[in-house]
Amino acid sequence: MGRISYVNGRYLRHSQAMVSIEDRGYQFADGIYEVIAFYNRRFLDAGPHLDRLERSLRELSIPMPMGRRALEFVAQEILDRNDRNDGTLYFQITRGVARRDHLFPKNVKPSLVMTVGGMRSPKPAEFENGVAVIALPDQRWARRDIKSIGLLPNVLAKQRAAEAGAREAWLLGEDGMVLECAVSNNAIVNAKGEVITHPATHAILGGISRHVMLGLARGAGIKAIERPFSLAEAKAAKEAFITGTTSNVLPVVRIDGGAVGDGRPGPVTKLLQALYYDHIFKETGKRWN
């Protein structure tokens, strides 16, 4: 069975999944997306992802292309039509197709695309031993809380990180505070074993994995504080990690070439990672390791 994608009401072979050049997603990045992981063909945290999808649309005054229940139906259908046990479901919704004009067009239907793809997870050794990151100035727009497809600054930051041999870029606000990563959220652990992560303001995307991690930490009696932290504080932290839909809880052991703590994943990070794997298991029946 080949790869099948959903485009505006049709299930198509992926190579034939096309949109108009006047789709506003193509000409204006006027749209949003979501990525939901699945394991054993069962979605992980689909509810919060779809809540966020609806919120992103509301913030941009783009109507839902169909009701929530219909959207869930199509999501299940596209999963059923593809031959993957573990992977990601990608949703993209744009304002629709219209003659090019910045102003919102009248009487257009939003475009809806869904695809199923691979996990693109970090390697087992990266989950085990941690990864390196570099810090970069954040070049993104002011509404990072909206999961828009305007990802060019994220692309450039991730590419720069890769060229520097790093897994991710930690993005700095103008005040020098660490906001999040190019493609994921992040957190540090201080000497008291407390988890610190940027609050979910307009300055960051409120990650679902971040939210899950905070709940798991608090459930385990770990104090989790949502406040900005500086790059200097991060470099002096005991531990650091990334959270994301395909990163789960990923230890960070080097920032700008310097070791975090003793340069190995720390106990709080390892505990949160294990709790996150438990979470995946409880939701989907998939044992991560």
Next chain:
Amino acid sequence: MGRISYVNGRYLRHSQAMVSIEDRGYQFADGIYEVIAFYNRRFLDAGPHLDRLERSLRELSIPMPMGRRALEFVAQEILDRNDRNDGTLYFQITRGVARRDHLFPKNVKPSLVMTVGGMRSPKPAEFENGVAVIALPDQRWARRDIKSIGLLPNVLAKQRAAEAGAREAWLLGEDGMVLECAVSNNAIVNAKGEVITHPATHAILGGISRHVMLGLARGAGIKAIERPFSLAEAKAAKEAFITGTTSNVLPVVRIDGGAVGDGRPGPVTKLLQALYYDHIFKETGKRWN
């Protein structure tokens, strides 16, 4: 003859002009665009527009999809295949089609789209009597000098302006200085009759019409100063105007509801507008009025 568009080597009926859902322009806003006006089927300032197109691509490490001369050939060809005397030629170039991953893909060809469309100019009465604008905080990314397709913040600002009954949004930096408009550049005229416009830094898109206007002003003995100006300074200015590919030189007579000068287009603006019409005439043979 129907509308014909160019997509990756093919001349297609516009309704059939499609791109893959995995074009990086669609999923990441990973691309750039240009808009060139034509009159009497002759391009206006094509050279500087194509120079800027090449610069935008270089800044994003996207190769030219074909050589400059081939690009000019296709531009002429697509103009010839469409039935418009006056209008705009739209170019869009993206990094290409690849499996979704933020990192730059290897061995992909950039996508190239060209379309011919209408002018979408202001109305004659707006050129004559001026327009209203409102000021809004600039929400765009840090590299506004790159003419990227990541236009969502521009779309939102233009829409908010329209909903407030204004033609354009004047975008303010965090320091309160006026940068430019959502879709065009802007300038003010002080009591000495000097033109003031933001310098072409990374904070604004260096407009071709802005550049032409500066040359015309200086050629006519008008002092033209490139420095930031505040919103307060703009509101207290004698005159104000917008420059753009389809706006030409467009008087601004109200900012946030308050009159600029005496609320009518001033003499410096009118002179620059007339000089801009002369420029169009010299380049294309088209008499604007």
